[in-house]
Amino acid sequence: MSDNQLKIAIRHSLHTAHGEFPMEVSFALEKGRIMALTGPSGAGKTTLLKQIAGLQTPLQGQIHFDGTAWLDSENHQNVAPQHRNIGFVFQDYALFPNMTVAENLSYALAKGSDATIVDELLAATGLDQLSQRKPSQLSGGQQQRVALARALVRKPGLLLLDEPFSAVDPEMRYQLQELILQFHKRYHFTAIIVTHETAEIFRLADQVGVMENGKLTRFGAPAAIYLHSDAPDESFFIHGEVLRTALAGDQLLVDVSIENKIRLIRLPLAMQNEVTIGRKFVLHYPLTFPQISWMS
């Protein structure tokens, strides 16, 4: 028995613009991990996320969390989303337009449960001043913070995020990533985040799953997936420069400038000699497995 908290093995049939193809995914995740799910659109990432949440049901398979079967098609077990220990952050925020920010959060409270978590989350997200506003009176970044806070009200064991930051500008994206890391430290959830951004993956995730055509084609630590890839580059390039480096445990924290924005990425300690200040690099960024190469 391993100490994996989340165990998934499902089969499904995906209907896409390119026709129907089989989906087959299995992986396991340890408690407290943040996993990034990436890959071309239409590969089944959102479907997988919704199946884990119980919003969709795969044709067959098992999903176990903390030893409980959320789904076991052989034993006809399928726990409703209401009773899965999850938080879900939707791509379009899915805030309830008829409720204020505070009401959106308190809606998630179970009857008779302690409401202090709402104030705690409002304060932590810096939304306390805006708590009486309606979602339509907020900016995109503010709405996304409400969505994140709301998903955490029930203190979920598993947080699922579907491209949560795709509609906000890079500066806001950076702040929201910071917020997720803070919350992760405080509430100790396990998380799966669907994202296309390599920098985001390096910043947030300790596991990456690459999905292509309904299959999980790669699964591992970000450095292993991206930095030692033998895959051919095919798509576009992002130029960057190393600004600052710092040591943190067995990792190297590196501030890089990518497209005029400063980003923090985590690299394995083994790369310490390669990563020097001022060194320029190119991230080869095909949709699936980007690669780093040094220019100087």
Add this chain to the structure above:
Amino acid sequence: MDYQPIWLTFRLATITSLILLALALPVAYWLAFGKFKGRGVVEAVIGLPLVLPPSVIGFYLLLAFSPSYWFGAWIEEILGIRLVFSFPGLVIASILYSLPFMVYPIRAGLQSLSPSLREASYTLGKNEWETFFKVLLPNCKPAILTAFVLTFAHTVGEFGVVLMIGGNIPGVTKVASVAIYNEVEALNYSVANQYAMVLFAISFVILLLVYSINNRLLRVRQSA
């Protein structure tokens, strides 16, 4: 001019719209999100009053409500009311006749909401019931208002069905549209004109109020 037909018309329209609202909410929800076979049959049946001549609906309801047939006889035995040529009969007929005007706008309103609203509510631990009343309905208020007003107006404008099954009993089934017809038949054009003017004015004011409210609701939602 006798105001009783006007009063009766608005009483009929109000009662019909209120009962129909309660009936249409689950039907609209079911049509919008339910997974079932035979949806087409249900939709076709609900939509029939849109295409059938009111006299056809009135004729079959007349047969159904008549104590000489099993349904009318059964109702009379169970509830002790005769549906034909009575106010309760008019209400039931109006409900059937205006069904699509209540169901379709509400269904469209529900379907226009992002599916993620429902999904978000489920992931926050709320069941379908709570999701429907606290999330879905409050966010399609304009659609519900439109449906209610269309139903009300359609019932006020009802003539053929009423004439077939209600007849012309003052204070019971003689609604304004029938009264106008009677006065014209009796060549009392000025009385007919008075009824017509009152209906015209009240209907216009109601629609005006509703669309002003609706526009305000939409503006509030869009303002950022």
